[in-house]
Amino acid sequence: MDKKINEKIRLLRLKKNYSQNYVASQLELSQSYYGRIETGKRTISLDLFMKILSILDVDHITFFNDVNLNQSSQK
Template identity: 40%
Template sequence: MNIKEKFGLKVKSLREEKGISIEHLANISNVDRNYISDIEKGKRNVSIEIMEKIIIALDFDLTTFFNDKIFKK
């Protein structure tokens, strides 16, 4: 699994845990809905700025987000 897929999987997992739709995440992060969908599928190279917007919208901080075991392989 590459880093794009790992990032997308983590975003999708957190979004689903919080019970929010892609549309809602798009609204609260100010990131296009289709872009978020592609991120979750591992199809996008995500800029640091977009990462930050999404992670903050998911109510996480960068350290906690990237400290997940999925990123340690």
């Protein structure tokens, strides 16, 4: 998974004031496994990615538009 995607997931979680433990429990994963997702040490399926976005209350179109906007503003 692209590091920018992992970081975006982490930033959205922090913006919601959710702990890794909270998100992990909603996904029925261990906190350590979820932490490895955020750091890019684990790849995830599209299904799990969509579940994470649902918990964070972000749709995939907004998520990727924001990622692209952030990339273009850094050039």
